[in-house]
Amino acid sequence: MFKGEKINTTENRSVLHVALRAPRDAVINSDGVNVVPEVWAVKDKIKQFSETFRSGSWVGATGKPLTNVVSVGIGGSFLGPLFVHTALQTDPEAAEAAKGRQLRFLANVDPVDVARSIKDLDPATTLVVVVSKTFTTAETMLNARTIKEWIVSSLGPQAVSKHMIAVSTNLKLVKEFGIDPNNAFAFWDWVGGRYSVCSAVGVLPLSLQYGFPIVQKFLEGASSIDNHVHTSSFEKNIPVLLGLLSVWNVSFLGYPARAILPYCQALEKLAPHIQQLSMESNGKGVSIDGVRLPFEAGEIDFGEPGTNGQHSFYQLIHQGRVIPCDFIGVIKSQQPVYLKGETVSNHDELMSNFFAQPDALAYGKTPEQLHSEKVPENLIPHKTFQGNRPSLSFLLSSLSAYEIGQLLSIYEHRIAVQGFIWGINSFDQWGVELGKSLASTVRKQLHASRMEGKPVEGFNPSSASLLTRFLAVGPFGCSAMLCHLLRI
Ligand SMILES: O=P(O)(O)OC[C@H]1O[C@](O)(CO)[C@@H](O)[C@@H]1O
Numbered sequence: 001m002f003k004g005e006k007i008n009t010t011e012n013r014s015v016l017h018v019a020l021r022a023p024r025d026a027v028i029n030s031d032g033v034n035v036v037p038e039v040w041a042v043k044d045k046i047k048q049f050s051e052t053f054r055s056g057s058w059v060g061a062t063g064k065p066l067t068n069v070v071s072v073g074i075g076g077s078f079l080g081p082l083f084v085h086t087a088l089q090t091d092p093e094a095a096e097a098a099k100g101r102q103l104r105f106l107a108n109v110d111p112v113d114v115a116r117s118i119k120d121l122d123p124a125t126t127l128v129v130v131v132s133k134t135f136t137t138a139e140t141m142l143n144a145r146t147i148k149e150w151i152v153s154s155l156g157p158q159a160v161s162k163h164m165i166a167v168s169t170n171l172k173l174v175k176e177f178g179i180d181p182n183n184a185f186a187f188w189d190w191v192g193g194r195y196s197v198c199s200a201v202g203v204l205p206l207s208l209q210y211g212f213p214i215v216q217k218f219l220e221g222a223s224s225i226d227n228h229v230h231t232s233s234f235e236k237n238i239p240v241l242l243g244l245l246s247v248w249n250v251s252f253l254g255y256p257a258r259a260i261l262p263y264c265q266a267l268e269k270l271a272p273h274i275q276q277l278s279m280e281s282n283g284k285g286v287s288i289d290g291v292r293l294p295f296e297a298g299e300i301d302f303g304e305p306g307t308n309g310q311h312s313f314y315q316l317i318h319q320g321r322v323i324p325c326d327f328i329g330v331i332k333s334q335q336p337v338y339l340k341g342e343t344v345s346n347h348d349e350l351m352s353n354f355f356a357q358p359d360a361l362a363y364g365k366t367p368e369q370l371h372s373e374k375v376p377e378n379l380i381p382h383k384t385f386q387g388n389r390p391s392l393s394f395l396l397s398s399l400s401a402y403e404i405g406q407l408l409s410i411y412e413h414r415i416a417v418q419g420f421i422w423g424i425n426s427f428d429q430w431g432v433e434l435g436k437s438l439a440s441t442v443r444k445q446l447h448a449s450r451m452e453g454k455p456v457e458g459f460n461p462s463s464a465s466l467l468t469r470f471l472a473v474g475p476f477g478c479s480a481m482l483c484h485l486l487r488i
Contacts, residue, residue: 001416002230004030008192008427009288015427016188017195017412018226021219021405030190042186042200043212049165049183050207053127054101061159066127068102070117071205072147073131074139075276077167078107080197080408081131081205083273084218087266087404090334094210094401103209106147109139114146123154123163129205130166133193135173138436144177167200192427194277195412198222198405214401221405229413239410242392243417249324249390251295251422259317260303262328263354266399270328270407271303278415281426288425297422307353318360318385325361325391328407329354332398354393361389442467450475 001007004014019028019035026036052058056065071081082105088094106117118126128151130144144164151163165183166174169191174184185200196202198219206215225239234240249255258278260271282298304312306327317323333347344352364387367380375383394410396403419426441458448454449471456467 002028004028004035004190008425010425010428010430011189013427014190015192015195015416016190017192017198018223018230020187020191020196020198021223021226021409023223030188035188035190038188039199043203046185046200046204046207047212049185050204050212053208054211058127058162060124060127060162061155062124064124066125066163067100068104068121068126069129069205069208070104070106070121070126070147071129071131072106072140072143073129073167073201074107074109074137075280076193076196077131077133077137077140077201078105079269079273079276080194081105081202083267083269084197084202084206084404084408085209086269087399088206088210088214088218088401090266091400092334094214097211097214098209101209103205106143107139109142111146114143118147118150123151123159126151126163127208128164129208130164130174130177130179131168131201131205132166133169133187133191133196133201135166135168135170135177138439141177148178165204167204193429194280195427197273197408210401217401218405221402221407222409223405224402225406225409225413229409239413240417242410242414243421245390245392246299246324246414246418247421250297250299253322253390255322255324255390256296257300257302257321257323259309259313259323259325260301260328261306261309261325261357262303263306263350264328264330264399265305266334267328267407268305271301273408274303274411275301277411280429280432281415282419282422282424283431284419284422284424284426287423293422293424295422297419297424299418306357307350310353310357314357317389322389324389325358327354327358327391327393328396329393330396330399330403334399358391358393360385361387361391363387364389446471 001015002018004016006012006014008015014030016028016030016035019039022028022036022039024036024040027034028036053066058066060066085103104117106113128147130140132140135141148160148164151159155163160178161180161183164179165185166177166179167185167187168174169187169189171181171184171186175181185204187196187199187201191199203215203219229237229239246258260274262270278299278301284297286292303309317325329351336345336347338345364385365383367384370380370383396407416426445456445467449456456464456471459467
């Protein structure tokens, strides 16, 4: 991977997200060319743009400085940046740098998400970043057109150049969309979407919100783990050991899921990001050579911050199915509170749970212990905990931009290690294509039925009956016939 070999063989691409956070003097080749200078050229452009933007020198169509940013993108063009933003929001240094600014995300093509993302925003003080590796993703492009309309209808067509910028590998389509190429930030096909948070995909919106120096610390944290994974022996290599543990749990012990349980509210968007990173990478049924796997690969990832999860799904984890857990704790809270008269600080209260839960999973509670506690006989089976349930714990010194980068990189490498051992291609995602093409057939049917009154045809009976029911009411709640006449 680090040598730039085209290990993503089904797409004939190198996998070089490590180059995105490498130091300026590093040499990482793809196709015989050192990619590090181009990476830094984009980072320098982001630094300059974000400084101009944050200083107030970049003004919108009405002459006002812009303080709100809406980042439009989905999947890898959304989840990583959202995770980092959520984690930085309460870090004192980052919060200070972001004072008076807002960063929001628009991902779902559901118009409800559009409404939510622009609620109470003034287009005159808003900058929109359209983030899409391909610049063809249906959801992102419709959302981008919708937000463009929001800007144009309020400020006029000339406002687009001041209020819309883009991040993509496809700068030709960015231009065709109407965004000034000078305001486009590139990345490369050797960056997988779900591995792209350290490219302009994350670095641009996060720099607009927090300033480039804080984002650079995040990149340095990620780079420190890249260096560790590249140079440490396997016995001391954190991502290698973690990857081995996951392979052991999935393939040898037969536990297909993994719970990601940060005892840190700032990490509330870690699990959604890891869901894509892990399940899109390793959710494969054939080996890298195309041979059907004789075992199951991949993991079902889910999670919630502790202690919320404890009051939700931990019952199953303790006494139902065996779910290996990742517990993530932080020594120093981003927002410490110690109330006079309380036994412990609020953070110590939280961390009491972080230390207790792995213990309960590992050692459980035996019928003998329950008997000695005089628990009534009929309740003994219900109160018994079998124990011997695997978990691992990360204890971070604090949660600043640097450690957020480290955590990200640990998971990225761990997931790659799992994929290497399972012998799969962790860097393609053909499994998302079928649904996309079927949605396009449905889109054509909806158009034909609404515009020309065409009957539903060519679908299986279940989908046909649901579609017919759906089409019986027009998009704005009127009857299908009236909508047809009104051509809406
Ligand atoms: O950045 P793009 O090209 O809009 O793609 C968005 C996402 O769609 C996928 O291709 C499929 O869900 C992801 O891999 C990717 O992160």
